[in-house]
Amino acid sequence: MDSIMFCVLCGGPFDLEDHIYRIGPQNPAYQWLYDVRVLGTFSALQSSRLAGVLEIPENSSNDDKVFLSAVTSWTEPDTVPFYLGNTMYEVLTDDEDGHLLFPLHSACIDIGCRMIKSKEDRRPLANFSSPLARLYHMLRLQFLHQKYFGGLIGNDLLGLQTDYAGYGPRSALAVDVLGWWGNSHEKFLTDPFNVGTLQWVFNVVRDTPPPRGTPSSIGAPDREPAALEKLPPELLDQILGYLHPWSVIDLHYTSRMLLHRIPLDESFWSTHLKDGTLLPHIWELEDIDLKTYERHRKKDHPTFRVQCEDLCKAFFNKDIPLCNRDHRFDEVPPGYWNRCRIWNIVQELCIASAEL
Numbered sequence: 426m427d428s429i430m431f432c433v434l435c436g437g438p439f440d441l442e443d444h445i446y447r448i449g450p451q452n453p454a455y456q457w458l459y460d461v462r463v464l465g466t467f468s469a470l471q472s473s474r475l476a477g478v479l480e481i482p483e484n485s486s487n488d489d490k491v492f493l494s495a496v497t498s499w500t501e502p503d504t505v506p507f508y509l510g511n512t513m514y515e516v517l518t519d520d521e522d523g524h525l526l527f528p529l530h531s532a533c534i535d536i537g538c539r540m541i542k543s544k545e546d547r548r549p550l551a552n553f554s555s556p557l558a559r560l561y562h563m564l565r566l567q568f569l570h571q572k573y574f575g576g577l578i579g580n581d582l583l584g585l586q587t588d589y590a591g592y593g594p595r596s597a598l599a600v601d602v603l604g605w606w607g608n609s610h611e612k613f614l615t616d617p618f619n620v621g622t623l624q625w626v627f628n629v630v631r632d633t634p635p636p637r638g639t640p641s642s643i644g645a646p647d648r649e650p651a652a653l654e655k656l657p658p659e660l661l662d663q664i665l666g667y668l669h670p671w672s673v674i675d676l677h678y679t680s681r682m683l684l685h686r687i688p689l690d691e692s693f694w695s696t697h698l699k700d701g702t703l704l705p706h707i708w709e710l711e712d713i714d715l716k717t718y719e720r721h722r723k724k725d726h727p728t729f730r731v732q733c734e735d736l737c738k739a740f741f742n743k744d745i746p747l748c749n750r751d752h753r754f755d756e757v758p759p760g761y762w763n764r765c766r767i768w769n770i771v772q773e774l775c776i777a778s779a780e781l
């Protein structure tokens with residue numbers, strides 16, 4: 426892969442050349458790669474205009490602080506410029522105020538915004554920027570940092586030409602650089618929105634051993650309540666109402682007393698699985714009747730509640746499919762694998778931006 430033009434979030438191309446990727450460009454699994462948008466600001470739009478009529482492209486963003494183009498495309502014989510309407514723009518080049526335009530896959534923008542939103546849901550920030558504006562802000566910071574302090578060569582802002590912590594290439598860009606061949610390109614280029622019927626999710630849960638302890642098996646606490654444990658139930662409930670579900674789960678496991686005081690029932694698990702707060706990267710769960718999958722559970726999984734809890738624990742760590750050292754995940758679809766990869770890249774971008 427020798428093109429200088431690629432999506433800086435996933436490392437994937439905007440145009441598939443048969444002779445480079447050895448995969449069929451017409452395959453439906455790869456059509457998402459052609460769905461491209463340009464993300465930036467209106468000032469960057471003005472300063473990056475190379476040629477063409479002076480026209481203000483439609484802004485598809487709901488946030489007037491950031492510009493998001495309508496769907497456009499880019500083909501390999503072109504060089505750096507992108508066309509929006511009849512106007513040609515230079516991308517990935519900062520203006521005197523340090524603003525620029527990023528060409529990105531629509532799917533990567535969507536996954537990035539979902540990731541940022543899920544992070545902010547858990548730890549609300551003291552600002553009201555939209556996830557899209559924050560995504561642009563983080564990419565811009567990373568670009569400027571890499572350009573002026575990191576010796577940026579090319580457009581690889583996020584180290585996508587390197588190994589993922591020793592578990593393989595981080596992107597299709599790295600496949601060639603690291604000398605990985607065979608069919609390695611495929612999973613990096615598969616549509617991250619196509620994850621099938623989710624039967625594979627419940628197969629992973631089916632293959633998960635039952636938990637060692639439940640509140641009933643652990644038994645009653647053997648000491649007097651202390652601190653938070655002494656709060657009356659109605660006050661404790663009120664406090665829990667302000668917490669993110671994962672924080673409620675953390676609190677539940679803090680002590681044997683709280684294990685009993687904060688019962689995580691069926692309703693808790695199924696509500697928060699379906700509202701996307703527990704596993705925001707599997708948003709298809711919103712449309713699924715979880716109860717229909719209850720029949721797939723093993724006999725030694727005692728309840729639907731335990732099944733939901735297992736599901737959350739199994740899929741909370743989005744590194745598992747990437748590392749693929751856990752055989753329960755052998756059958757996950759490549760689209761889900763790719764989704765987790767992009768999700769983790771955005772997560773790393775959030776961490777890197779906080780450190781800049």
Ligand SMILES: [Zn+2]
Pocket residue numbers: 432433434435436437529530533
């Ligand atoms: Zn992408």
